[in-house]
Amino acid sequence: MALQLPSADLDWTALRNFAMLRGQLRVSLTPECNEKCWFCHNEGDVPPPFTHLNRDARPRKREMTAGDFLNVLGGLVDTGLKRVYFTGGEPLLSPLARPVLTQLPDRGPGATYTLITNGTLVRRHQEWLSATALDKVKISLHYFSDESLKAIASARFGIATILDGIEAARETFERVELNTLVQRENEHELHDILTYALDRRLPVQFIELVDTDFNAARKGSAIGAQGIISHLRTLTSDEEVEVSGVGQGRRIFRIDGIEIDVIHRELGRHHVGQCGTCPLRSTCVEGFWSLRVDHAGGIKPCLLRDDLRMDIRPLLADPEKIPAAVARHVAAFTEGTL
Template identity: 50%
Template sequence: MVSALTDLPMPGLSGGAVDFARRGGQLRVSFTPRCQLGSWFCHNEGEVPPRITHHDRTIQPRRRALAPADYLNAINTMTAAGIRRVFFTGGEPLLSPAARPVLQGIPTHQPSQYTTTLITNGLTLVKELPWLGDTTLDRVKVSLHYFSDASIAAIAEGKPGDIAKIKAGIEAAIDVIPTVELNLLLQEQNAHEVMDIIAYSRHLGTGLQIIELVDTDHNAGLGGAKIPSVDIASYLRAIATAEQVVTTGTGQGRRVFTVTGSTGPMTIEVIDASLGRHHVGQCTTCPARRKCIEGFWALRLDSAGTLAPCLLRTDLRMDVTPYSDDPAALLSAVSAHLDAFTEGTLR
C-alpha cells in the first residue's frame, strides 16, 4: 500500500504532509472519550481513559467541541489531500451521538481513494447494524481482547461485559459490512484465551491483528508483565502457508501470516516491537521516546477539537475549531503543523 501511495498526487500539501501520506499514515477520528468498559490498558487516544473517570468522577475528559459537520469537513479535506486510511474510534465510538450522522455522511468512495474503519468493542453492534449497513463504511474492527465474561471483568476492572453479545455482533456484521476484522492485545489476563481467539477468527474467516502492549503513563504497572509475541508467532508459523515481515511504512514492524480459515486463505498480523519502528525529527529529543513504540503513526482528531500527530505528547495538539468552515485554511494549518513535527521544530 505504501509503495502505491507514492505515485498519487497530493494537491495542496507541503513536503511534510506529503511524506505523511506516502508513509501510509492514517487519520484516527475519536467520536467520544466515553466507554462502557474501563480496560486497564486503555490510552483513549491521549484523552483521560474511562478507567480513571470510573474511579474518580471529578476527573473528566475535555468537553466535546465538534459537531458532525465539523468532523465531515476535516475528514473530507484530509482524504482529498492524501490521507488514505480513516479510523473511527473512541472510547467506544458507537456511544457518541455524532457517530451516526458522520458515518452516514461519508461520501461514496473507492478503496483506491481511501478506506474507512470503525473500531468498536462490539457491545452495541447488533443494535447499530441496521443503519451501519446503509453507510459507506468499508470495515468494522472489533476489539476482542477476551473470550469469556470472566476475562472481560479481569481486563475491565470488574465492569460487566457480555461475550455472547459481542460474538453475536461480530457474526451478524459479517453479513452486513464488507470486511470484518478482530484485534487482540496480548496481556497476562487473556494469555489463556489467545488460542481460542485465533481459532474463532479462523472459524469465521475474519482477519486478526495481534498487538503487543503500548506502555503509557496511564497503564504503566497496572496489568502485569508485557507478553511478547514470539510464542504466538512461532505457533502461527507452524500453521501458515506464508509469512511476510513488513518493516516499511509507519509504526511498528509486523509479521503477516497467511493461514487457512473456514472460507479460505486469511491473514493474521502480529505487531512485533522487536522489528523496529519509524520516528521523525520531533522524536529525536522527545522525552517520551523511550516509552514510544508507535513512532510517526497517525493523526488523531478528537471530540474536543484538537488534532495531534503523536499519542504520548498531548502538548503537541493543534486546535482545529477555528477552521471548521474553511477547508483551505484547515489544510494549510495541518500541513504546517505536520511539517514542524516531521522536522523536529514543533513547539
C-alpha cells in the same frame, strides 16, 4: 498548542509523504465507552478506567459537531490521506456516529473508511450501519470468556454480547477484522481467539502493549508476542515481515488465505524529526503513524504528548483552511521544529 495559519508558500511534502507511507487518520467521535479496559489510552484523552478511579479526571468536552467532523474529514481526505479510522472510546456511543458515518465524504481510489468498535452496539445499530460507506469494521476481542472480559474490561455484560456483535458485523459488512491486545489476562485464550477467527475466516491482529501513563500501574500484565508467533509457525510456513511505511513493524502470517498480523516491537518503529530528541522516545513503541482528530477540536501526531496537540477550533468556521494548517503542523513535527 496555538494554531499557526499557513503561508502562501506552504510545503505540503511532509503531509503527503505521511499519507503515501500509509499513515492513518484516526477520528475519535467520543471518549465515552461502556468498557473500562485497564490498558486503554483513549486516543490520548482520559480513559474510562482512570475516570472511574479518579472522578475529577474527566475527558475533554465535545466541541465538534457532525458537520465539523465531516468538513475536517473531507478536507484531509482531499490531501491524500487514504486510511481513515473512526474510533472512541466506543464510537457507537456517540450521538454523532450516525450523522457522520452515514454522510461520509467521497474519497479517491484506494482510500478506505474503517470503524473500530468493541462490538457491543453493532447489533443495535445494524440497520443504519448497513447504509454507510464503511469499507471495514474492526472489532476488539481481547477476551474470550466472561471471566477474562471482567478481568480486562470490568464489563457488566457477558462475552456473548460481543460475539453477537461480531456476527452482526459479518452479516452487514464484507470485511470484518479482529484485534487482540496480547496480555497476561488473556494469554490462556489466545489460541481460542485464533481458532474462532480462522473458523469464521476473519483476519486478526495480535498487538503488543503500548505503554502510557494511564496503564503504568499494571505493566506486569504486558507480555510479548513471541508465544503467539511460535504457535502460528506451527500452523503455517507462510510468514513475512513488513517494516515499511510508518509505525511499528509487523509479522504477517497466512493460513488458508486468512491474514494474521502480529504487531511486534522487536521489528522497530518509524521515528521522525521531533522524535529524535523526544524525552518519551525510550518508552514509545509506536513512532509517528497516525494523525488523531478528537471530539474536542484537536489534532495531534503523537499519542503520548499532549503538547503536540493543535487546536483547530478557531478554524471550524472556515474549514477550507484546516488542511493547510495541518500540513504546516505535520511539517514542523517531522522537521523537529514544533
